[in-house]
Amino acid sequence: MLGGACTYISLAASYFTPVHIVGVVGEDFRQEDAGLLASRSIDLEGLERAPGKTFFWSGVYSADMNDRTTLCTDLNVFADFRPKLPERYRSQPYLLLGNIQPALQRDVKRQMTGLRLAGGDTMNFWIQGSREELLETIRDWDFLLINDTEARLLSGEYMLRRAAEVILGMGPRILVIKRGEYGAVLFHSAGHFLVPGYLLGRVFDPTGAGDSFAGGFIGYLAEQGAGREAGDRKLRNAVVYGSVMGSFCCEQFGVDRFRTLTRAEIDERFREFKTCTEF
Amino acid sequence: MLGGACTYISLAASYFTPVHIVGVVGEDFRQEDAGLLASRSIDLEGLERAPGKTFFWSGVYSADMNDRTTLCTDLNVFADFRPKLPERYRSQPYLLLGNIQPALQRDVKRQMTGLRLAGGDTMNFWIQGSREELLETIRDWDFLLINDTEARLLSGEYMLRRAAEVILGMGPRILVIKRGEYGAVLFHSAGHFLVPGYLLGRVFDPTGAGDSFAGGFIGYLAEQGAGREAGDRKLRNAVVYGSVMGSFCCEQFGVDRFRTLTRAEIDERFREFKTCTEF
Numbered sequence: 001m002l003g004g005a006c007t008y009i010s011l012a013a014s015y016f017t018p019v020h021i022v023g024v025v026g027e028d029f030r031q032e033d034a035g036l037l038a039s040r041s042i043d044l045e046g047l048e049r050a051p052g053k054t055f056f057w058s059g060v061y062s063a064d065m066n067d068r069t070t071l072c073t074d075l076n077v078f079a080d081f082r083p084k085l086p087e088r089y090r091s092q093p094y095l096l097l098g099n100i101q102p103a104l105q106r107d108v109k110r111q112m113t114g115l116r117l118a119g120g121d122t123m124n125f126w127i128q129g130s131r132e133e134l135l136e137t138i139r140d141w142d143f144l145l146i147n148d149t150e151a152r153l154l155s156g157e158y159m160l161r162r163a164a165e166v167i168l169g170m171g172p173r174i175l176v177i178k179r180g181e182y183g184a185v186l187f188h189s190a191g192h193f194l195v196p197g198y199l200l201g202r203v204f205d206p207t208g209a210g211d212s213f214a215g216g217f218i219g220y221l222a223e224q225g226a227g228r229e230a231g232d233r234k235l236r237n238a239v240v241y242g243s244v245m246g247s248f249c250c251e252q253f254g255v256d257r258f259r260t261l262t263r264a265e266i267d268e269r270f271r272e273f274k275t276c277t278e279f
Numbered sequence: 280m281l282g283g284a285c286t287y288i289s290l291a292a293s294y295f296t297p298v299h300i301v302g303v304v305g306e307d308f309r310q311e312d313a314g315l316l317a318s319r320s321i322d323l324e325g326l327e328r329a330p331g332k333t334f335f336w337s338g339v340y341s342a343d344m345n346d347r348t349t350l351c352t353d354l355n356v357f358a359d360f361r362p363k364l365p366e367r368y369r370s371q372p373y374l375l376l377g378n379i380q381p382a383l384q385r386d387v388k389r390q391m392t393g394l395r396l397a398g399g400d401t402m403n404f405w406i407q408g409s410r411e412e413l414l415e416t417i418r419d420w421d422f423l424l425i426n427d428t429e430a431r432l433l434s435g436e437y438m439l440r441r442a443a444e445v446i447l448g449m450g451p452r453i454l455v456i457k458r459g460e461y462g463a464v465l466f467h468s469a470g471h472f473l474v475p476g477y478l479l480g481r482v483f484d485p486t487g488a489g490d491s492f493a494g495g496f497i498g499y500l501a502e503q504g505a506g507r508e509a510g511d512r513k514l515r516n517a518v519v520y521g522s523v524m525g526s527f528c529c530e531q532f533g534v535d536r537f538r539t540l541t542r543a544e545i546d547e548r549f550r551e552f553k554t555c556t557e558f
Contacts, residue, residue, distance in 0.1 A: 064437065158343065161478045182461040183475060194475040194555050196462055199440045236558035276473050277556055279515035 001254045002033040004055060005098040005121070008208035011258040012215025012245040013096070014040035015266055017222035020089050022046035022108065023098075026054040026077045036259065045086045050077040065203050066180060085111045094222040096214060099123050102130055102137035109140075116227040119143030119172060121214060127153045139171035142228050145214050147178045160185060164192070173228065176217065176239060178210050178246075186239045190232040195239055196277065198247035198269070205253045209246040216245030216266075237270075244269045280533045281312040283334060284377040284400070287487035290537040291494025291524040292375070293319035294545055296501035299368050301325035301387070302377075305333040305356045315538065324365045329356040344482050345459060364390045373501040375493060378402050381409055381416035388419075395506040398422030398451060400493060406432045418450035421507050424493050426457045439464060443471070452507065455496065455518060457489050457525075465518045469511040474518055475556060477526035477548070484532045488525040495524030495545075516549075523548045 006023040013019045020043035029049065037044060055078040059070045083104055090113050097105040097120030109118055119141040126134045127150060138144055144167065152158055155166035160177055164187035167175050175187040183197040220241040226234045244266055251257045285302040292298045299322035308328065316323060334357035337350045362383055369392050376384040376399030388397055398420040405413045406429060417423055423446065431437055434445035439456055443466035446454050454466040462476040499520040505513045523545055530536045 159479065159481055161480050179461070182458075185478065192478065192555060193558065194478065195558075196473040196475045199464065199471065199473065200438065201440050202438050233558070240558055274558065276471060279472065279474075279512070279519055279553065 002030075002036065003057065003207060003254060005208075005211045005214075007037070007255060008211035008249065009096060009098060009215040009218075010037060010042045011040055011255060012212040012249070013219030013222070014042055014215075015245075015261070015263050016216070016219030016241070017094070019043065019219075020046060020086075020092060022048075022083045022085060022089070024048045024050050024055075024077050024081045026050060026052045029054050036255065040258070046084070046089055048081075048084065050080075052077045054078075061206065065206050068206075083108050090114075093117070093227075094218055096120055096218045097141075098211075099126075102126055102134040106137045117142050117218075117221060117230070119145065119174070119218075121145050121211075122150065122154075124150060124153055135170060141172045143174035143176065144172040145176045145178065145210075145217065147180070147210060151175075151177045161192070174230075174235060176242070178213055180206070180209075184213065184239055184243060186235055188232070188235060193232075193236045193239060195236075195243050195273070198243060198273065199276075200247060200250055203250045206250050207254065209249045212249035213242035213246040215242075217242035219245075240270055240273050241266070244273065281309075281315065282336065282486065282533060284487075284490045284493075286316070286534060287490035287528065288375060288377060288494040288497075289316060289321045290319055290534060291491040291528070292498030292501070293321055293494075294524075294540070294542050295495070295498030295520070296373070298322065298498075299325060299365075299371060301327075301362045301364060301368070303327045303329050303334075303356050303360045305329060305331045308333050315534065319537070325363070325368055327360075327363065329359075331356045333357075340485065344485050362387050369393075372396070372506075373497055375399055375497045376420075377490075378405075381405055381413040385416045396421050396497075396500060396509070398424065398453070398497075400424050400490075401429065401433075403429060403432055414449060420451045422453035422455065423451040424455045424457065424489075424496065426459070426489060430454075430456045440471070453509075453514060455521070457492055459485070459488075463492070463518055463522060465514055467511070467514060472511075472515045472518060474515075474522050474552070477522060477552065478555075479526060479529055482529045485529050486533065488528045491528035492521035492525035494521075496521035498524075519549055519552050520545070523552065 006021050010019045010021050053076040055076050056074040058072045059068045061068045090111055093114055093116035095112055095115055095118040099121045105120060122134060151163045155163035157163040157166055164175050173188060177185045181197045183195045186193040217238045220238045224234055248257050248261055285300050289298045289300045332355040334355050335353040338347045340347045369390055372393055372395035374391055374394055374397040378400045384399060401413060430442045434442035436442040436445055443454050452467060456464045460476045462474045465472040496517045499517045500509060503513055527536050527540055
């Protein structure tokens, strides 16, 4: 079924701000799936259609949903992907770079002409296999969003507080470490902020939760018009909105929750996070 | 070195309220260790000295401190322990029952004459091996403090929200589920409250953290004079004070942190929890 980082990020962000995507799909990409994105007013001009099949991933989750085993990763048209930005995308102020080869992330960022806030995601594969290229890439990012395992691998430190110090020393001014069902931690010059994970009644499918988090995070900041100098309060809210979007994503299979989700439900859950954590 | 649930619970609680302990040690119990407890004004009248050796446990923690392997458990004098309450203990208003055979916990509670708030801890061993006896015991507890694995085992439910519903149906009106480094969750009739774990710079030794949590929790409620009808706000604060005490416990080996810890440091960390979680 429809999936992928760009899909989840754009769906989640679309509740907060207009979204323009850059990505590649194959000839098998369904019109119905493009229709879902379009129904959320996501700009598809940068969605390239290439000869061949769309990227495909399948996997199996452990009973507690905390681990997953990849059954199959077919790069297909993604293997030769070189992101091309439509001309009118270049002046956009907010940029979220999904998890691809760091050199490609750098190329995309270089094409942007008026960024107010830029950052992105990466993964073990690049941290271990393209470390220097990755370090060169994230050096001028405003924010980095990674999970705890990646933060430990990138920093060489086990304790998150120390890992964050090392990573902030690599360039990004804002670091968000995602901890799956246990929430997330924001680190920046004003200190750190801890948000616990939303207690779901059941987890149906955690696929895309981290990407939905990223979409909520950047979407909220864009809605607020926040730039590199975004204050602690706005960044905290962005992390909570990220958590909210990640929690909704898990409630149904794949992207299905986004077919019915409303902004009112999102704001209600934001308030619920406050109610459940304040003392 | 000195250890055990009663030790950690009483040391942690002693920062909030006078503490009277009931327990058993052998002939090898060191005067210096009794001295540490006495230095915190802990009443040792109920500390029985029996012929033989003191209970002994040793284990090895995994590199990430989230798992431990028991190397050795010698029950020694604990094997035949029958708690005897000194006469003047019986009218105490607050009771925390450490993790022992549920029938013994029940006997102790029966001897108390003026309880305002009572509850305690249990473990896998009793949940699996003495289930009926345990259910009979916790039926009239005001609160139950257990970890996530125990909550899942006791309830038969994986998701904590469902597990809590099942456990609250067993009798306790207040349930606190401890999640190690990831914090804790309070469940009661007013809803639930999530507190993330304190982000330590390093973990030196997590032994006793859960018991220190329990001591901070009941100690704070006793200090506040809170009874069974304790409101949501007080219970939330109690869970945070529990988290504070658990976090300090990890900072040094064994009970060492309690040799220098002050109430001012405790209240400062309570404020730090607020600063790090509010939005």
